[in-house]
Amino acid sequence: MDAHLDASSGGLATRLDVLMGPSGRLQRSEPERARIAAESLMPGVRVVDLARKHGTTRWQIYNWRKKLQSGELALPESVAALPVFAELLVEMAPAEASVPLAPAEIEIVVGDVVIRSGVRTDEQHLTLVIRAARASAP
Structure with a gap:
């Protein structure tokens, strides 16, 4: 809620305007905060880029990460069940090996x-x- 005071020189308010409605701050649900925090923990993800992508600040994401890791935030089951991809390294056998592998x-x-x-x-x-x-x- 925003308020505007129109005060005279005597310090008394002569008019008070109260504006009702959204404050302009985006209120995120717990599952959404947990999902963004989990996304920030993925390899190669930069928090500053993620903050820009989701319209939040780095410090909010760091705070959500801390809460996620301490158990104060929990991922919804639908997100937790999704597969997480990892780097795959394939080692080839030497070409001169004649023994079946x-x-x-x-x-x-x-x-x-x-x-x-x-x-x-x-x-x-x-x-x-x-x-x-x-x-x-x-």
């Missing part, structure tokens, strides 16, 4: 946790393991 292993690094799996591992099981590793990562 065993099926390759998958190695996934989540924070300090390394998950190694065969290529034939069930996708649902691997998803559960990755989620558990992400939940335990600092």
Whole structure:
């Protein structure tokens, strides 16, 4: 709410205008703040660019990140269930190797946790393991 005071030289207000309506500040929902904070934690994302994209300040995003990491903000289940993509490195075997190679292993690094799996591992099981590793990562 905005107010305008029209005061005389004696210090008494002779007229008070009260303007009702939005204050111009954008009120974001908790899920939206959590989603923006989570987006800011993605590799390669610059907070200043994200703030500009969403029309907010860097300091708000830093505050939301802190709340997200402490558990004060929580991602909605619909967002938390979305897959998060990670960098994939493929190491090629030397061309001179004449020995047939065993099926390759998958190695996934989540924070300090390394998950190694065969290529034939069930996708649902691997998803559960990755989620558990992400939940335990600092």
